[in-house]
Amino acid sequence: MLSVSSSSKPSPVERGGVPRSFDAHARSYDKLVAANRGYHEHLRMSVRRMGIPNQGAGLRLLDLGCGTGASTAALLEGAPEAQITAVDASAEMLAQARAKTWPSNVEFVHGNVENLAMTGIIGPYDGILAAYLVRNLVHRDAALRQFYRLLRPGAPIAVHEYSVRDSLRSRAVWTAVCWGVIIPMGKIRAGSADLYRYLWRSVMQFDGVPALSQRLAAAGFEDLRVQTVPGWQQHIVYTFLGRRPAVDETAIDDAAAPAAPTPSVDPDAATPPSGIEVTTPTTGT
Numbered sequence: 001m002l003s004v005s006s007s008s009k010p011s012p013v014e015r016g017g018v019p020r021s022f023d024a025h026a027r028s029y030d031k032l033v034a035a036n037r038g039y040h041e042h043l044r045m046s047v048r049r050m051g052i053p054n055q056g057a058g059l060r061l062l063d064l065g066c067g068t069g070a071s072t073a074a075l076l077e078g079a080p081e082a083q084i085t086a087v088d089a090s091a092e093m094l095a096q097a098r099a100k101t102w103p104s105n106v107e108f109v110h111g112n113v114e115n116l117a118m119t120g121i122i123g124p125y126d127g128i129l130a131a132y133l134v135r136n137l138v139h140r141d142a143a144l145r146q147f148y149r150l151l152r153p154g155a156p157i158a159v160h161e162y163s164v165r166d167s168l169r170s171r172a173v174w175t176a177v178c179w180g181v182i183i184p185m186g187k188i189r190a191g192s193a194d195l196y197r198y199l200w201r202s203v204m205q206f207d208g209v210p211a212l213s214q215r216l217a218a219a220g221f222e223d224l225r226v227q228t229v230p231g232w233q234q235h236i237v238y239t240f241l242g243r244r245p246a247v248d249e250t251a252i253d254d255a256a257a258p259a260a261p262t263p264s265v266d267p268d269a270a271t272p273p274s275g276i277e278v279t280t281p282t283t284g285t
Helices: 012-016 018-034 039-049 070-078 091-098 140-150 168-190 194-205 209-218
Strands: 060-064 083-088 106-110 127-131 156-162 222-228 237-243
Touching: 039 070, 039 127, 039 156, 039 237, 060 070, 070 083, 070 106, 070 127, 083 091, 091 106, 127 140, 140 209, 156 209, 168 194, 209 222, 209 237
Parallel strands: 060 083, 060 127, 083 106, 127 156
Antiparallel strands: 156 237, 222 237
C-alpha cells in the first residue's frame, strides 16, 4: 500500500475512506494504543493545558474524533462535572467506546465531524478537544472554521496532533518507530497493517507546526500556543491551543476567512509546563 519513499498517490485507506478503515481495526485498536507509552498521559496533558475551570461544572465540552474513547476519558478526568459530547465517524470505534463504563454526563454521537450540524451538534460549547483528527479531514480549513463557530466567545480549543514536517530528526524518529514497531504490531494484532502504514504516511505529509498554527489563526482563533510532549514523542506530538476571542466582532464564513499573521512558534523549543490558561486574554504568543 505504501512505501517508505512516500508516494503522493492516495492509499487504499484513503480511497476506501478513513472511517471505514477504522471500523475494520476497531477491535484491536485499544490493544495497540496501550503499547504506545505516554499515549493516554499526553491526551490528559492536552486537556490540562486547556485550563478548564471548576472541574467543568456547568460547562458543555465537545470531543471531536473520539475513536474508542481515549480522548473522552482524558476530557472526563480533567472535567468530571462537564457535559461531554463525543463524536466520531466510525461506527465500530464508537461501539468500542460505548461498551465501556461511562457516567451519565458523557454522550457518544455517530457523525461526520466535517458537517456537525447534520449530526445535531449545535453550539455554543465551552471547549473543544480534537485529538488526532485534523490530519484525517478532507476540508481542514472549513472544519476549523466550523469548530470556531461552535465555541462560546472566550472558549478554548486544543488540537492534539502529530507534526514532523519541520524537523528532519522528528521525521527520522517517526519513520523508525512506525516501520520498526507500529506497523509490524498492527499486522500481528489486526491481521492488516494498511491503517498503520496510512498513519505513517499521513503524518509525514501533514502540516508543520507553523502551518497548522496558521490554519488556526486563519479560522479566527487567537492566543495561540504550541506545546510538545515528553518522551520519544517530543517534537512529534503537540498540543495546539487557541481560543475564540472573548469579544468577537467579525463573523467567519466558509467562503473566506480573514488574513492573520503566522503565530510565533518554535517546534524545537523545550517542553513547557502543562496547565496554560487560554480562556483569559493574553498579550503575547
